[in-house]
Structure formats: C-alpha cells, structure tokens
Amino acid sequence: MKRYKIYIFRCILAIGITVFIFSCNKFLEAVPDTSKVIPATLDDLEAMLWDGYGLNGGASGLIEMGTDDFYLKQSVFEGLEVFSQQVYTWDRGLDITNANINxxxxxxxKKVLTANVVLDKLKSIRSDDQAKAKRLEGEALFIRSLAFFQFSQIFMDTFDPATENEGPGIPLKLSSDINEKVFRSTVAQTYQRIIEDLNTAKDLLPTQVEYKTRPALPAVEGLLAKVYLIMGNFKMAEESAEKSLAYYSYLSDYNKLNSSLAQPFKTLNDEIVYFAYTGSTDMLISYTTNVDSTLINLYEQDDLRRKFFFEFSTDGSATFKGWYSGINNCPFLGINTSENYLIKAECLVRRAAYQEAKNELKTLLKNRYSLGKVAFIDEVSSELLLPFILEERRKELLFRGARWSDLRRLNREGKFQTTLWREAIVNGEKKRISLVPNDKRYIYPIPLPVIELTGVVQNER
Structure with a gap:
C-alpha cells in the first residue's frame, strides 16, 4: 500500500506538471517524465489510473455554461471576470487564453495523456497477469474515449446523419510519443475513434467493479448509448442503453429520500454507473445562479424533483441544489441509469414502439413522482410522446452535461429547434442576445495558445 501511494503521488505530480504548464514548446506532446516516474509494472500503471480527481474530475464546464437552464442577475453578471461574461453572452470574440486554458x-x-502512457507501456511490460493487463487496457481506452467525447461536444460541430461529417473534429492524440505531429481529425473520424475504442474496451473490462470511479461494461455501453444518440443512430443507441441497463438498472426512489437536505444527493449515489464531473465553472454556475423560470414551471407539484433540485427564495426565484455529483457547483458528466432509461425510451418512440417507451418512462418516473401519480403517462398520445420524453430529459438531466448536446443535436430537426435568449447590461448598454439554431457559437474556440503552438485550424465563430 505504501508503494502504491508513492507511485500515485509521483504519477499525479509528473502528469500535472507536464500538462498544465503550457509554456513548453509543443502542445499535447508533453507527457509524464518517465525517467522520473518509470512505470515498469502493471501495479505502476494501475496507480496512474487511481488519480480520482485528475481522471474522474476536472472536465470543462463549458458544456453547461452556454445552456438555457439558468440566468444571472445583473449584479452577479457584473462580478464575473470578462471571460465568464463573454461565455454567458455567447460572445463571438470569446478567447480562451492562458488564464483559462488549463x-x-x-x-x-491530461486524461488523454495518462491513458496513452498506460496504453503504450502495456505493449512493453511483460506480466503473467494477462487478465489485469487487459482490464487496464480497457480502462485506459474508456478514459480516453470519454475525454474525446466531452471535447467533441464543446470544440467541434455536432454529428449530422445527413452529411459526410467532413468538418474539423478534435485533435486525436493517440500516442505518448512526443514527436507525434498533432492534427485535427474530421467529425466523422472523431466519432469513429470513440466507438472503435469503446468496442475494444467491451472485450477487456469486467461486468462490474468495486469502485464507481473505475469503468466496467455498464459504463462502456452507457457511453456508447450517449454517442449513438447524438449521432442519430437510434437503433444502436437503444441496444447500448438496453445492454447497460441489463448490467445495472438501479433507480433511487425519491419518495424515500430527504429533499430538505442542502445537498440531497451523495457523491457516488446508487444510480451512478461511472463517476465523472466538471471542475470549476468560473462561478458562472454557482450558488448565485438562478434557474430559468420557464424550466421551473415544467415540474408539476407531484414531481418530487422540484423539491430535490431547487431552493426557492422569497422573491420567487430559485437556485439549483440537486448536484448529482454530490459536489456543489460541479455538474455530473458520468454515466447513470436514469439517462439510460431516457435514451432507451426516446429510441423506442423513434421506431414507433410507443407502449414500450411508456413502460420505460413509468419505470423511471414512478421513482420521481409522488406515489401513484404516474398514470398520466398512459394518456400521452403517440404524437406527443417524443416531445414529452425530450422534456423529461431536460428535467431529469439538469446540470448533468446533457442539455448543450441535446440543443445541438435537436437543432438538426426543424420541429425541435430552439432559439436561446439572454439579457445583460454590457459596457453600460442593455442587450438582449440570442443564440439561434445551428449558430457557429455552438462550437467554442480552441484556446489561442494551442493554435499558436500547433497550427491546428481554429473554429469559426
């Protein structure tokens, strides 16, 4: 155990230094200093994968910061740094500079680099424990895939089933080789890599793990379900969601939980399949962030999520308290059972299996509504069932990294397009700002230092 702790410390320190100091000459080509760390055994590699904060946390909050689920009072807006103000107002001139690049x-x-070191070292380490080697390979592939997926929702266009998806994707760093030249893939290549690596991981990982900070088959299938849903491949999304639920399908009954707690959900709650969360969100999402009133009104009085998710003030406004990560102001970005039920329900509707979709909804919502209050699901017409499910996604997956992706993918479907609006006084001028469907501002700019060091193509704004 002592040896494990030493390696964990050394690996975290070396990786953190090399990734977070961008004054080095080559972006994405900085790797842990193996002359100091020297991972030479499977135990050493496993120690690298025990970096809970570095691998499970710290993801970019940009995936939540541009949604229509919240608003800021002017006094709060004025207290933000310029970068956060620009994100909030969807500023075309947004510049992710050194202050925000980490x-x-x-x-x-950092997650990608850690995974690549493990994958590369596994090729040279000789061990009789092949089962452990395979598991570590599967974990590294999953970690890298999740990181690529998170970036795909922020720094590249969404997948469009009607096109070849030849637009710029993300840089796919697949090796720890410092001499490897980095290029931007296409959108299609990005998704292809994620899917291929996850399919490989399926043959390497166990059906369950002791700790939810480590991936197993339910997490792989759950991530595949999310990926396929965004791609519009509803057949494969349904299959993956169903497989994930076959491995693990637990739902918490909100009738049996305490909604009066300041933080109603514990870290690693029982619905979580794989634990991941954002880092800081520049205080753009915080105690002083108000939830949009239109969204609040979607929750009926019998909907227990209204009590679990929101803290109401005397002026009628509400702030969010239902952090699924169990960490205030840190949205959950992992895999969970309730999202799998909603993915499966949406896919069933899209192939006209209406009653089956209702059954999935009942399974979920009987754990979210007061006892005996979900019979209304039977009364939802076939024509309204898909909009109903999409609304349930917004209500259930609030601040879980889903809304931004849903807006992007649904903007491809005319009847579900949404125009977002925000109001703020900027430089003394009151402005009402819009974000129209398929606007280029749905893709964030790549940090300027990355562009300067690598020459990769910048996103248009």
Missing part, C-alpha cells in the same frame, strides 16, 4: 483544455487532455 481549466477548459489542459485538464481534459
């Missing part, structure tokens, strides 16, 4: 780029690519 938070929104470096911390996620």
């Amino acid at each position: 938070q929104h780029w470096g911390s996620t690519y």
